[in-house]
Amino acid sequence: MAASSRKVFEVFVSKIPWTIASREVKEYFSQFGQVKKCLLPFDKETGFHRGFCWVGYATEEGVQNALQKEAHLLEGSRLQVQKNRKPGGTQRQNRDSDGS
């Protein structure tokens, strides 16, 4: 249970259109606070991402700001932003990836 003691300030973003990559997501979510990481998993088999992403803020405030905004529109698509239900949803299996 190493993860439980760590504090993570993450939101879970879904319904991301395929045209958007993590750079754009990060850019967009930076308006709510300093984004420490942005994990948008790509399917190495298909080359497309899976449409969801974890955005990690430096502080709880960033999370709150992001959650408070009613509609998140990015390039004409409406993103769904939720509180990350499973803290550490980015655990072991994802940890080995670069660029986070």
Next chain:
Amino acid sequence: MAALLRSARLLKISPASLLQITGANIHGSAVARLCGGAIGGRVAGIRATQVTHSFGVNRVSWPYAGVRHFAVAPKQQGVSKDEGSSAVRARQAQQFDWALGKLDSSVRRTGRITKTLLLRIFHDICRSGYPSGNQALLLLRSCGSLLPEMPLSERNELAHRIWDKLQELGASYDASHYNALLKVYLQNEFKFSPTEFLAKMEAANVQPNRVTYQRLIAAYCQEGDIEGASKILGFMKSKDLPITEAVFNSLVTGHARAGDMESAENILPVMRGAGIEPGPDTYLALLTAYAEKGDMEKIRQILEALDKGDATLMDRDFMQLVFSLARAGHHQHVPEVVERLRHDRGFIPDAMNLCLSLITQGQEDTAFAVLKTFPTLQAEAQNGDSPELGNFFLRHCVNMDKSVEKLQTYCKELQDSGLHSSALQFTLYCTLEAKKTGMAVHLMKVMKEQGLPIRPHYFWPLLTQHQRDKNTQATVEVLKGMQDLEVLPDVETYSSYVLPTFDSLETARAALKEAGFSVDTEGFSASEVRAEAVNLPKLLVLLSSPSCPAVDLSLFRGSLTLGFKKSSDVECMTKITELLYQDPRFSQTSGGPAEAVSYFLYNLIDSMTEEELLAQEEKLRQYFHQLKNTNVRIPVNIYRGIRNLLESCHVPELIKDVVILVDGKEAIDTLDIPRGKEGRGVGLEKRLEELKAENKPLGATLKQLILSLCAEEKLDRALELKAQHEEDMAVGGYAALINLCCRHDNVEEALNLKREVQRKDSSVALDAGKYLALVKVLSKHGKVDEAVDILKEMKQKDVAVRDATVALIFHVLNMAGLRGDAATVRRLQETIFSLGLAKPTANLCSPLITAYLESGDLTGALDAVLECHKQYNQMPRIHDVLCGLVEKGETELLQKAMDYVSQERGEMTMLYDLFFAFMQTGKHREARKIIETPGLRARPGRLQWFAEKCISNNQMEALEGMVEMTAKLFECDRDEMYHYILRLCKDTNDWRKADATWTKMQEENVIPRERTLLLLADIFKSNGQEVPFEVPEVWYEGSTEAPQQDSKSKSTFSAPSPAPTPLSPSDYQLRLFTLCKRGKVQEALKLLKEVDQKGMVLGPAPYDSLIRSLLAKGSIEDAMAVRDIATTRIGSFQLSEVANSLLVISQVKCGKVKEAQATLTSMLQADQVPSQLAVTRLVQGLGTRGEARAVQEVESTIKAMASSLNLSRMLFINNTALAHIKRGDIEAAVEGLEAFYTPGSEAQGADAPVASMSYVFRRVMEENNEDALDKLSGMAERLANHFAVYRPASDLFLQYLESGRAEDAKFLLQRCAAISEQKDVLLSYVTRAAQKPGQVHKIKTMMELIPDFTEKEVMYPYLIKSYSQDNDLPSAKALYQKMQEEGVAADELCLKRLATLYRNGGEAVPFEEPPESFKFYADKLREKTKAQSLVEDD
């Protein structure tokens, strides 16, 4: 858009779903009426044989329509016979059902099947190795117009491929298959010779039937060959076969295609002359003929006449017309016909299929014209999503390689008319998905011209394919495309999608340079660093070279971690770390190198598993020590993180080696050094004394001591210490003390301590758990105001509320609820919600209802539910409230409740709520009325909820009632429903009921899935009954019986068997199957070896069959030998699912659990689904051997399919616990079980209170592990006394009884009196015990221990039953006398049993024996109890 269309369509259907079926019936009978009596009901399915229907689908003609959609059955019966839907049995049933379900849902939703889906099912059926006749039929039928996206010729090739492959695998074909193939030929306009076809049938010894001839006529007519058609017609007449409308319709087409419109028209009067009125299809044939000629005038005339007459055409017919016009090149007339479309129900899927067919056949412009007439969907506008009309159109155009220019025009038009907001992007997406590089780059150019961004990841889908193919040339091509579009490949593009395609970094570099790309970009360099990160010396060279560009550590941290884990070159690791620490090139982010490197160390440790850490401990130690010699230092906070990781992985020794790297060591206090476990309390007291003597600060040690005393529950000593050292007390110490006081229910002391700590430091906050413990104890003692104050303080101090806290909150509320204290619950609840400490979930709202229900105030309960809904949009415990209202006959309140539910949650929800309330209270008549409401459809989730409830509470009557009443419910999964009943039969071990259920299933024509049959067989077998059907899986037979059978078989079978003539492989195959089926395995093995020596190769099926038979006898070695033979003969041979499952079971049985686990893993990798039994045995085997981790591994790998395998979570929980116990770690076992049973913790799930852990108790008792039993018993008592969770205690109690430890049972009962109230569990135990002989003493002990847990009227009959099982007349006599003395009436069933006993004992029956059979009285008794409950309720 497809999904939206789908939902819109479903919505339209839902209220009228029953109507739809009625409609189908009416249609069928209307046709029958028109065609006159001679043809009768057999015509219903014929419309589908219509020649010209090349994209229409007859939705009700699926073979199983009679099975699932009960309502259709009566009309379909006549057809289903020659369409080949004889009952599918046994082993293929499940797979058939599954495949059918898949295809059916596709057809039902969209009117079509995709090629991918069909191929997948084909592949799966081949994989299983035994295609049944029905599966073959299913696949063949799908190769025609159901595939609008495939060109006609391809479809036909596929049909032939399937035909040949299945035949090879042993499917046998009958007339239904040939007819299906003919239909596919017609739909695919395949040119073939009908005479040859007939010859082929004759050669295969299959008799053609009426349908065959009809379709052959249609085939001739399609070619305009009237002469050929007439020949067949004459043949039909000579055989006296009826000539149906379909034949005439074909003739219309035939004459028209022969160019003779006059004769075509003349068919209609001929039909009338023969007593058949021309139907819509006849007119359609005529219209189609004119459409092919482009004669719009005639078409108008016919349509006009039709409008006046009573035959009406459907949208689908007009679409056929559109199709014919377009294909014949008369596009100009299309709009006129399109205008006539009425957009009936089901319009969109049909129209989509029309468009797809048009595109496939090169008529995309017509398709686009049709697309534009699609009604725009309001749903899309409403939910705010951007419009996306025509996705299917664009995708199919891409797949069919339409030109980019055309696509561009379509996209522009869609976008301009506001039908699609991102048509170009979507088109590009499809192109990328289809890996069409040229088209994609072309499209991107178009997009770029329009100012749309083009990003590196757009190219990844193209690169993945080349990576798989190792195609460097094509990869370079894609990169060129990027260059053309001025998109710079980034590090991800290179690392993940480009470099892996090349053999090495060097070749990549060279190839890119040669193709004229710059390799000095940041993207390429970073990817280079990343690629080299696994090779540390090389990386060091690369990084330390001055030419290396700036690359942030975060870009290669993951790979570097990997490299460090793999490497053993400590020196190199140190140098790289140092370099990263010093060189600013590698840390461009805010924290600077120190932070970046420290985090890297943390990540390194974090990425390692416990085993890896243990294995690499020494390497890491050296690494840290070498780092110390450099100037690398890490901050304290990161050190703490590392320390926690190391502690949790049980390598605390390493902490000492990390601590030397800490920057500013003075910040580390005593707590930060690793702690030992044992002897802490004593040691600490000593240390405290020492410190005191030396006059040093006591704070930290005192706190540790208090904590450890609290952990040992030594409250008095801890309080004493506190009093002594009040001024040195830290907050943590207080917190622990407060918590302990709360647990000991010492509310005054807890409050005092709380005030004390407040005085010391008013800003101090406790954690949520401590606060809530206070709230709980305060509200328990009626100090609600103080409790509310505590909650407010939590809010003020902003105490973090996590999931576990929410569970605690529920607990606090529920305790008050169970006391019936509504006022307190309400007050606390409102405070909690209004402060926002927790969200008002259904769970958190429920205690208020509980409070009213506990105090019997139904009005209050209902009002509370409604209030909860208004305030929080939750309806907690509505079912319980409704049951209460029904029971008490509160009609008015019930009406109010239903009106409300109906208004807020919809009528369907209301109906289900009411249905379940009636069922629960035994009012089956009322329940039936509800469930038969027209338009109601099955909601599997809700039905399952009720079924599970019945199963766990052992309510067979209610369950059976529900299953029976839902027989005609639309879309109700009948197999699932009967499976519920059987599960309960299994629980109560009632094979008679199971047998009755089996009969009912046959009566209802339910095709059981494999798991249902297995369950049923299991029930029969465990009761020593014969299984009345072929069991789908070969069962594991005890090896003790096997040799006997074998020797017998040798004498009876092998003697007459010498075969004089040489046999062909298929003969051998057949013999092998027969031998396997009869259980003559050794003989089969011998035969196979003979065959093999002759060098003969059999198909995969016989090998697999033999392997399974061998495994069933427990001969793993022989089975593996056969597998080896099979693999040498057939390279791709693979064990089937069934065989693999058996292998797992056999391996477990031989104690090879690790191998078994490996087998399971390989099964899952091969996409196979293991049997429930295999998983169960494996998990049990692992549990027995103490492999807790492996149990969890299996659980996590199998998770996705656990519910479909019907695996209980308890299997894993119980066996994990057993594994811990086996290894001697009883604490871990208790911890796991306790966490599961502790209520309210959402993670642990709602099934906790009902799930049984008897298995654990049984095993522990069997192994005489008293220590474990003690601890588990303690846990069970804790759960019962603290949390009102009685299941574990009850399980233990019954297990004591079961193993004859009555004394222990008695003591347990004294400590946990509530066990005696667990009537359901206890009674179900009695029921089970009474079913087997020799169990009567258990029932008696139970009655002695808990004399009054149920009425004598209930108990005595069980005792009588038990005596009669034992054939114990004297005891039965005595009991009967006692019953008479106590005035307990014996029912007829009892008397019947008694009478039998008397007779068996050779005594005269002293009373009049009830004349009827046992079953009669059993049924009567059931009826009576049912009627009684109804009377009581009314």
